[in-house]
Amino acid sequence: MRRAGGFYAQLAFCALVCAFLIVPVILSVSAGLTVNFLQGVKSGLTLRWIGAVWSLYSDTISLSLLVALACLGATLLLGVPAAYVLAKRQTRWTRLAEELLVLPVAVPGLATALALILLYGGFRGFRTSWVFILVGHVLFTLPFMVRSVLAVLSSIDLKTLEEGAASLGASFAQRFFGVVLPNCRSGILAGALMVVTLSIGEFNITWMLHTPLTKTLPIGLADSYASMRLEIGSAYTIVFFLMIVPLLLLLQRFAGERR
């Protein structure tokens, strides 16, 4: 195939944009693995900084995983039934519910976090536990689970499937678990990936909600950027990339398959 001249100009442009996004990632990964970033790679490669991150911040990593999994559980329990209802009924009220549900994503996280602190900050036990962070994460990620499941449910003929099962004598529970859920599996899976990815990376809400004893990974990152040497911040960023990049690649593959 003959390429027009414009093709290479546009390709070069894309490569440039790509460099803008990827070069800093490569720089920070290399900074986290070199003995002295100022002197460059010739000062030698080391895993010392990664080790330092592990001893300083391993609790933030486990807390992030805990919050992400709990958030996943909560959004599954709350979001999948809600999406089912929204798919079954399209009235003024369900549209309003859909609209409202997205607000915590549309409105800046700072406002949501501030509101949570103002109303519940007085309950010390709640305020200082990791569940307080979980609440923020659930508000922020729930719309993604609902929308992902709703998209699949709206694309299949739910009514006929359910009526068929009902005419064969299936109870509601049998229909829900045996027909509805298996049919929206792909939506649930995509939603779950999205929820975990977003929860692990959430900063805007979490920064306001965290306490010195409840720090998630991005909070620890901000902390290390501010108070540790560049190499440790970079090594910590590597750890974060190792957690989030596989999830992002899975999400990309998923989106590609569905298209």
Next chain:
Amino acid sequence: MRRAETPRLLLLIAPAAAVFAAFWLLPMARLAAIAGGGPLGLAAYGAVIANPRYLQSLIATILLAAAVTGATLIIAGVAGLFLARNRFPARGLLVAMLTLPLAFPGVVVGFMVIMLAGRQGLIGEIVFRLSGSRPVFAYSMAGLFLGYLYFSIPRVILTVMAAAEKLDPALEEAARSLGAGHWRVMRDVIVPGLAPALVSSGAICFATAMGAFGTAFKLATNIDVLAMTIYTEFTLNANLAMAASLSLVLGLVTWLVLALARSVAGAGVAAAA
């Protein structure tokens, strides 16, 4: 059958509704009440406009968000259109890399900007080798612009690619067969076809830039963008009423932009991550 089903459906949506009401609607109502109940009363909302510092911060934030949105639409529009319409080796890799930063938190994006434009940054190093002076702009408005661009581009590229793949190639062929040149086709067929996607992703981009906190937190210690102003009022000045009314104004502006875009571009304008 429908009537008998209603209680069951209500029961299924009740948990989500309860959590949402308890942890978002109620707190937000409280936030609004506190904003109106400070020493200034409802005038606290007016203070956002009347106080030059808050007004300046609001204007700077809106200008920054608008500039980022414009630049992102152009960059992501060109790149997204190209990637959707051409097939070549390594295209998949390019797309994967362009959309990778999608879920990077704001602080990490700030750190990426420091890698590029900070004191030990790459741009400074290159310019130093060439000219002997070392520009450091990570902590200025330019650095903030770069950071917002960084997290906006991947999102808009995805939307543009999806929309470009749905364009009907027959329209373009018809225009060409009628003698339209390259730019004419671009202006009269492709851009109008992409318009809804551009409006909706532009609105999301603007809203995200308005409220972006993490990147500003990392880079804008000396710049008054609204998110930082709110944070300072809350933590340093303990001015709850002001922080509350500022964040409500911020929330209202972003919500309005999204609602406006939806009425222009139709459904599908929902907030993104």
